[in-house]
Amino acid sequence: MQAFFVAINPNLSYKLCMKVMKFGGTSMATAQSIKAVANIIKKTEECVIVVSAPGKRFDGDEKITDLLYDCYKTYLELGRCDVRFKEVIRRFEELSLALGVNSLGPLLTDIKNEINGGKSIGYVVSRGEFLIAKLLAEYAGVEFVDAIGLIKFDGSGKIDYETTRSRVNKRLRGLGVCIVPGFYGVLPNGIIRTFSRGGSDITGSLIAASLDAEVYENWTDVDGIYFANPLLSKSNKIISKLSYEEMRLLSLMGAYVLHHDSIAPAVQASIPVKIKNTFNPCSDGSVISNIGANETVCGIAIKENLCLWEYGDSEFIRDYLASRQFVMPLPSGQRQFVITEMANAEEIDEIISTKSGVSAKKISVITAVGENIKKSACLVTKRILDCVSDLEFLVYDGALGLYVGVNPDNAVELYQKICASLEFN
Structure with missing residues (x-):
């Protein structure tokens, strides 16, 4: 990943105390989990919320992003995606009904028609983030800001850091609390481009670095980074703090932690990354920063x-x-x-x-x-x-x-x- 540098003008008077919070697919999967997210959001003031598309609700369930990939594949094979897209409609309509917000029906119909009209794969598979961000913004009563106005790629498909930083600061600073869909940005020709899987982490990290945020919080379904794999070990110890390099090596050698590349902009800007649990928000979580763990082995x-x-x-x-x-x-x-x-x-x-x-x-x-x-x-x-x-x-x-x-x-x-x-x- 390219180096990312944040230049702050000391003559500017804005407060450097913004927070960026990213909520993953599990946090956005059900009405109950979305309510938990909204309760967390209500306790914030200056904050950018980045969201992933809804994930699996139970074993055997499908992620919304996987459904959208299937919709695109079905369109390529049959010329239409209507049958497969019905499941996407059903999922979002169930969420809207359970949360008591306006139906996304008209928007879902427009998206289906766009897919059948030959929209790019980037457009298709990013609609999960787009739709859930719209829904959460309405439920929480805060502003929705589309990522296409923030995250910019250059003509070769690489992140245009300078333009992204400028647009993020111009649009988001001083806005209060807002919701931004993760996973995608836009090319110079207006075509939507996505990051790799897990790309919402990159979106959150980019925005945090651009704003020189106080902290980048990554909200998931675990209390933090475990000392050992809880599926293989009896240990349930959470690492309270570790350095970026300690996290990178744990990730490289097989631990279930954030991939280093996904938070590289925040790391390069020395912004602390905090892992928190949406379903246990009182847990202290794990902090990744320039300061390493106290223990001999973290x-x-x-x-x-x-x-x-x-x-x-x-x-x-x-x-x-x-x-x-x-x-x-x-x-x-x-x-x-x-x-x-x-x-x-x-x-x-x-x-x-x-x-x-x-x-x-x-x-x-x-x-x-x-x-x-x-x-x-x-x-x-x-x-x-x-x-x-x-x-x-x-x-x-x-x-x-x-x-x-x-x-x-x-x-x-x-x-x-x-x-x-x-x-x-």
Whole structure:
């Protein structure tokens, strides 16, 4: 992602105390959750609210964005999207009725006609954010501001940071509380362009950086960032604070946290990012900033389905590793080791059979993360070795991460043991 810099004119008299709050798909999925969001909004004054499209309400349900992708696909195949779009209409009409606000029926009809008229995919799949922002603005009694007047892309499809910053400040500063749909902006030719999935996080981060916000709050359905994966570990400890770099490494190594790129503008502007729970707003949450965690180990991640390569031929890097999404070199002697995401068995067999001196095995990597590990690296290492008798490698990067390579067959069991050993450190 491109660098983003915020320039503040000291001669301007506005207050630098605005807050940006982003609510995810779970927070916008039902009438009950939207009421919870509205109650949170009522307690704010100078605030920009960014929303995602409604997510799943229950297991097996469909996200609105997925429905809209299907609508676009159906239009391409059949020339019309009417049948599939009925589910979108039903979802929003149910929300309008339950919240006691005006029906979005006329707007939904217009959108259906636009899709059938050949509108771009960016337009189609962004309508979930657009519609839910309209609905929330009416229910909460605050102003709706469309993202197409704020978030600008250049002709190559990259974010036009300068224009975006200018438009955000001109339109939003001093407005009070307003609702902005996330996920999309507009190209110079007027065509709507979306970010990648999770793009509402980028919208919120961009607006926070543009306004030099006091804080960027990301509201979701958990109390914060967990010390360990609660689905794999008995730990329910929340990390109260961690640094941007600690969060980045946890994300890279498999933890369920915000992706670093999605909040990059806020990070580069040194704006604190706070993770909060819509359904438990009194919880303190987690704060991500320039200040690292107090603990020696702030969190433990596990990344599975990885491949450990051993090789001696530099051609291997040029021909294969350069194309991998995840590449983690390991310090070694004359032989070289590197970890990548797992390739399929046929691809691995072909590489091993055609390149001499190359071997590969499936592994999992458990990573202890913390800026303070450097103060107690020997102690942390000892605790890990007490939990793991058979490991592929143990590497400390000298900064934030201590990486443990283990057999995938018992990786989760070892992860649980390491988490229990290091949780209270």
